Amino acid sequence: MTAVTDHWDHSDHTGDNEGRGERGRREGREGRGGPGGHEGREGRRGRGKGEHARVADEDDGSEADPRDGADDASVDADSETAWDDGLIARRVSDTAEGQAMPEKVVDTKPPTVTPLAYDGSLRSRLDALRELVGLSRTRLDSKTLAEAGRVLDEAAARRRLSGQHTVVAIAGATGSGKSQLFNALAGVAISETGVRRPTTAAPIACSWSDGAASLIDRIGIPGRLRRRPLQSPEAEAQLGGLVLIDLPDHDSAAVQHREHVDRILALVDAVIWVVDPEKYADAVLHERYLRPMAGHAEVIFVVLNQVDRLPGEAADQVLDDLRRLLDEDGIALGEYGEPGASVLALSALTGDGVGELREALGHFVARRAAATRRISADLDAAAARLWPVYATERRTGLSEEAREEFADRLADAVGATAAGEAAERAWLRNANRACGTPWLRLWRWCQDRYDLMPGRLPVRTQADEEATARQRVEQAVRTVVEQAAGGLPTPWAQAVREAAVRGAQGLPEELDELAARAGSPAGRPPRPGWWPAAVLAQASMTIFQVIGGLWLLGQIIGFMSPNLGVPVLLMAIGIVGGPLVEWACKLAARGPARRYGQEAEQRLREAAASCGRANVLDPVAAELLRYQEVREQYARVTGVGASVG
Template identity: 35%
Template structure:
């Protein structure tokens, strides 16, 4: 991979700008979204029209001599041909090489069109000069026209005079909003014939400083006089030079993109949400889902089932008379992935919901860190939707979790021993009964005397061993069951926490992080749009 990357094309930049507007959507302020959309749309429309013509707009306040200057640059008083145009009330276009300009002028909504013969200059090429309504006119429609065309023309010519060059309306409402358009801006100090040479230089420097304060870089002030013709050739040369380069349209679009995306210049996506935030969320939701209570129930079910399986046979049957703790709640050991089965566990109470809500909101706060205000609002709105949906999802956690309440097959050995112990005791009892009631059968087989071991009759030993072994095994497995149930409780809580983690990932984490990821994607598109 090379060290240097080629700059993005204007097509790529405009596409990225449109995608940024789409990603931002309602998470941008209306003004921000409108600016991105307007630039992307207007640029595409402008590029689809004549690329040969350079459109130069003359903008100025009432009394600045803008129209007189326009006529001087054109070389003819075009206003004389229109009796209804005593002042600049609608745009007027002077066109050199009009071929292909009709759709462009339609897009600019300029109806008054005057074709000029020949060339503006030898190298200027196709050119359109626009004389626009005064932007400080008392007529709102005139101001609207000037504002609209200030966002559409390829080159901006700001015309002022020694009396109004510092007026706030010029700088605050028009020049400063186009501060990034220095490359396609010409500044004119008209009516300079009213000043001495020294004053003219002083006022020009002052005007240039104001433009610099507005944010325009390296804009030269051209002093003119429509009355004497002073500076007209210099202005014509400047216009011709911009037109001859045939880059004004592109530079205008690039400046529009920079202006529309200036809010996010240098912005970096926030850092990843720490894993500890997700762990804290899962812990809060696990607690809210009643994991501790369910872990206790599972441990109790394990002890009961282990007692039924390995307890003393003569008493273990009584455990079956007690209801199974899990089945009493409608729970099964196997996980229900179909979400068809429902348990009898109580729904989340107010306290549990409060714990869950607090956990979600704390996690959302970490997600919102480093995001702009509108994106933080989006995280907040999404959080409210999550909080509303979450209790139902947590209610299903128990049925989705495999609960380790069934003793393993290893305990079957103890079950077998219990039955062998019982069998031994029964053999001893049966031996004595046979001697008492069936001597005719036992005596021929075993003789007159009962076998002994260390002075203990074998039937007695069988009875005692069987009973004691059963009791000892029962006590041993019961004690061991209590110890294992602590492990079962821990395993159950861990299993529930894993299930809660999946639920929180789908219901909480994903939608909230999507907003954060969208912001990162938005900034990536903005960065590409800025080239």
């Protein structure tokens, strides 16, 4: 690496020098291509003298020449050995006014750059954010995840770059004196100052040590706008590793200037906000920049410049009012050893307080913690923006009570209770056929035939039944979805509703098929073991009636001798015993019939619940599980380490 230090001349003969420079350029063009094939030396010498006081002119695009004021040999050598990071070193000369003294230091060994290392906690939070974004891409729009993606990209990009350098931007409003402060910290007039507004049209970088080229490349500052401060062992020891950037005015009338500010503020490790006694309470500064950066207090310096314009104790009063405004913005102040923003008062014009700022910057840079603090603060800000889409203050999920209620609603929709009652009645009818008296069975058979005659009973159409069942199913789905989505953030509640709606399509038809398959089996219900004895007893009672009747009939026609006692007794036993047997059978059949009906109802309930679980509850539970996963990842991002809400 080749270091070039030029001695500046601040004489008032700029016009003459520029005239000589123009003549030198003409002579150089005339000399180029001559017998010697070299440029006009007078042209280069004139250009060096005419432009040695110009650092960078952002308006016309001209750039400072690293070979200003050098002789021909120095120019030729410098053209072959340029700075590897594009930084131009300059030094103000107090001994040789108006003369350029070239100095060349050759270091063939490239600077060693140590990448930035994140601690375990920050790495874990970044990994959690990456996992969180991956899990959320199908549920959240890209705009919602844009800030989180930017933080991940910037964290990955910054980690690959130097961890021994700290990039600090100087930002401020028009006329706040930030460029003057930039020059005061550098010890040399690097950034142009003046009455014309805006003065700084493009960001300028100044590095106190080697190896910062990749950091400055990331920010997008070209080589022509990279400078070196006044070289001294004291400055190198105090501010070694500092990369200072002078930004355009954040309130500039030029839109491009404001875009530069917004873009670079998102990339630097720390910021020095320069305010003046007139604009320190500017609403644009506080509402657009300071308040949104409240979480970045540890990497913020707030400097009240131009205190030399305030008489007496006015500087202390303005500084106290500035602290009050920062406190209202939510920016913690680093007072009494607590972490927070540093607030100082100084005058870049007189140098009062600049040494204190330089010392504070030296301690700040020496800790090598600004980059990780900035990434951590960006992570906190991204997590705060994502709070509405991940966190909730209510308990979420489906309780067992909600699941059982959903199953009951589906069972009602398929008529599980009615099916069980029907199965119970069928079992009892079967019992009556076997255990009832023949005369009573004949009567009931006739009654049933009569009831089935047209017009006797209202007939409910199948379409009405299907419509009622569909409405009950839809009502059951709506109820369970509202219970599941209750308390969820809007995107996840919408995902739960969509999953339930997709699963509910075709659910009524599936329930009808299940009801047909899982209902009472075809044919007669099964009979208990005591039924043959009951049938035999009922047959005996009938036989007694028949024998008694025939006996009496034979006595009436004279076929048999008169004897009323025995036939009457037989008929009485048959007539009374038959109903008694039937009544006893009903009592004995009530328990088995009820169990049979309950089994039929339970089969239908389980079938309906299984169908509802597969179509609705499982998709809803999957969405709730996904939300639980992202909520746990979000808790890791925030550093809580437990579920949020």
